[in-house]
Amino acid sequence: MIKIIDGKKISAEIKEEMKIEIEELTKGGKRAPGLAVIIVGENPASKVYVNSKVKTCSALGIYSEKYNLDSEITEAELLKLIEELNNKEEIDGILVQLPLPKHIDEDKIIEAIKPNKDVDGFHPINLGKLVIGKNGFKSCTPYGIMELLKRYELDLNGKDVVIVGRSNIVGKPLAVMLTNENATVTLCHSKTKNLSEKTLNADIVIVAIGREKFLTEDMVKEGSIVIDVGINRNSLGKLCGDVDFENVSKKTSLITPVPGGVGPMTIAMLMKNTVKSRMEKI
């Protein structure tokens, strides 16, 4: 039988825990945590993610504001909105959905968000804090993966972990988080030589590159653990990850499905960061 890591179930548990935490927090008339979500343009995937984030806020008792901005908005106008939200009392977290249109400099936008409201954990200050092991906001997807591993009580001490994909959002911060938990991490990417050699030796393989069926069964060791971060659509329009699940799962001791693996954890951790931000102001 295939043993899966059930991100849907774990994220539901985390959200239940948070609901209680937020009820406690707002007792006696204290204001709820607040999240501002900004989306620029009409990217269909971004719309789905943003709507899901706003819906989850409302289910947990988190106040939210959604800003649907025209794709033609200038960088200066977007920076002005961020500045307003930086100074707005009811807002604890600001999230600008990526990608942004080409005429807007993403780095500049991320750096304009106050680090103590950067619930995405993308600001250089928060990334820097992560590297030196200080308490900041952790990027939601890698944070969600770490939480999954923790809740399945998987010991990372001395484990060989191979990550495929070196993005600033997933691969790089995840490599740091795993290193901080005493794993031995190999961070692979498009220029890596003999990738299979590396993945075949790994106790845990994590794939985040955005290519359907990239990780095949000949690339993984019997009994290993596979985490699939990909969200792709196949030729039939069906949602699928970066792993050839059907065949790879015959060899793994544990594997995340897509959908229902890492995806739901990302939103749960965003909510967790928003609550943390509110708590830090009390």
Ligand code: GUN
């Ligand atoms: N685009 C893809 N993933 C993310 C994410 O986690 N946060 C934001 N803001 N944009 C994204």
